[in-house]
Amino acid sequence: FLAKAGRQVLKDYVAFPALTSLSPGATYTSTLKANAVANVIRNVWANAVIFCGHFPDGAEKFTKTDMVGETKGEWYLRQMLGSANFEGGWLLRFMSGNLCHQIEHHLYPDLPSNRLHEISVRVRALCDKYDLPYTTGPFLVQYGKTWRTIAKLSVPNKYLLDNADNAPETRSERMFAELEPGYAETDRLTGRRRGLKTAIGSVRQWRQSAS
Numbered sequence: 001f002l003a004k005a006g007r008q009v010l011k012d013y014v015a016f017p018a019l020t021s022l023s024p025g026a027t028y029t030s031t032l033k034a035n036a037v038a039n040v041i042r043n044v045w046a047n048a049v050i051f052c053g054h055f056p057d058g059a060e061k062f063t064k065t066d067m068v069g070e071t072k073g074e075w076y077l078r079q080m081l082g083s084a085n086f087e088g089g090w091l092l093r094f095m096s097g098n099l100c101h102q103i104e105h106h107l108y109p110d111l112p113s114n115r116l117h118e119i120s121v122r123v124r125a126l127c128d129k130y131d132l133p134y135t136t137g138p139f140l141v142q143y144g145k146t147w148r149t150i151a152k153l154s155v156p157n158k159y160l161l162d163n164a165d166n167a168p169e170t171r172s173e174r175m176f177a178e179l180e181p182g183y184a185e186t187d188r189l190t191g192r193r194r195g196l197k198t199a200i201g202s203v204r205q206w207r208q209s210a211s
Contacts (some may be wrong), residue, residue, distance in 0.1 A: 012039065045095075048143055052086045053102030055146040059084040060171075069158070070133030079106035081196075085120070092139055093117055105136070131195025149195035166203070178203060 017031040053059075060081040070078070083102040086092070094098055101116035104123055111119070128133040136142075152160065152167075160167060176199055186193050 051146040056142045063172040086139040086142040
C-alpha cells in the first residue's frame with residue numbers, strides 16, 4: 001500500500017506540477033492545488049458510489065464461514081444479495097462508471113461496465129421469477145440509508161429497537177424462525193413458490209403488527 005500510495009503522491013504533487021510549471025499557462029502551485037481539489041472530489045464521490053453499492057438496507061452481510069463449501073450457485077446468490085444498486089438516469093450511470101449497477105457488477109465482474117445497464121433488466125426479471133430481493137432506489141435515498149446504518153451501528157445495543165437477527169443492517173436467517181413450517185411452499189393464492197423477498201416482507205409485517 002505504501003509503495004502504491006507513494007507513487008500516486010509523487011505523480012500528483014511532484015511530477016505533474018513540475019511538468020506543467022514549464023508551460024506559460026500554469027505554475028507548480030496552481031497544478032498542485034488543482035490536483036488536490038480533484039482528488040478530494042474524486043474520493044468523496046467514490047465513497048458515495050461504493051457506499052451505495054454495499055451498505056444500504058437490503059444489502060446482506062456475510063461472514064467467512066458462510067463461504068465454506070459454497071457452491072457456484074450459492075456464490076451467485078451471495079453476490080446478488082450482498083450488493084445494492086441506485087437509480088438516477090443516464091447521467092448518474094455515466095458519472096458512476098455504471099457502478100450504480102453494483103449487483104450486476106458483482107455477478108459479472110469482468111463484463112464491460114457499459115453493458116451492466118443492459119443486463120440489469122434480465123437480472124431483475126430473474127429476481128422476480130425466484131422471488132429474490134433486488135435492492136435498488138434513488139441515489140440520495142440509498143446514500144442516506146448507508147449513513148443511517150453507520151449511525152445505528154455506532155450506538156450501544158440498548159438503544160436499538162431490533163436485535164441483531166432482525167435489524168435490517170445485521171439480520172440473519174434466525175429472523176425466519178417466526179414463520180410457520182412449510183412457508184416456502186407454493187402460495188395457494190398466487191400459485192408461486194414463496195421466496196426470500198416474500199419471507200422478509202412477511203416477517204417485517206408480522207413484527208410491525210405485533211409492536
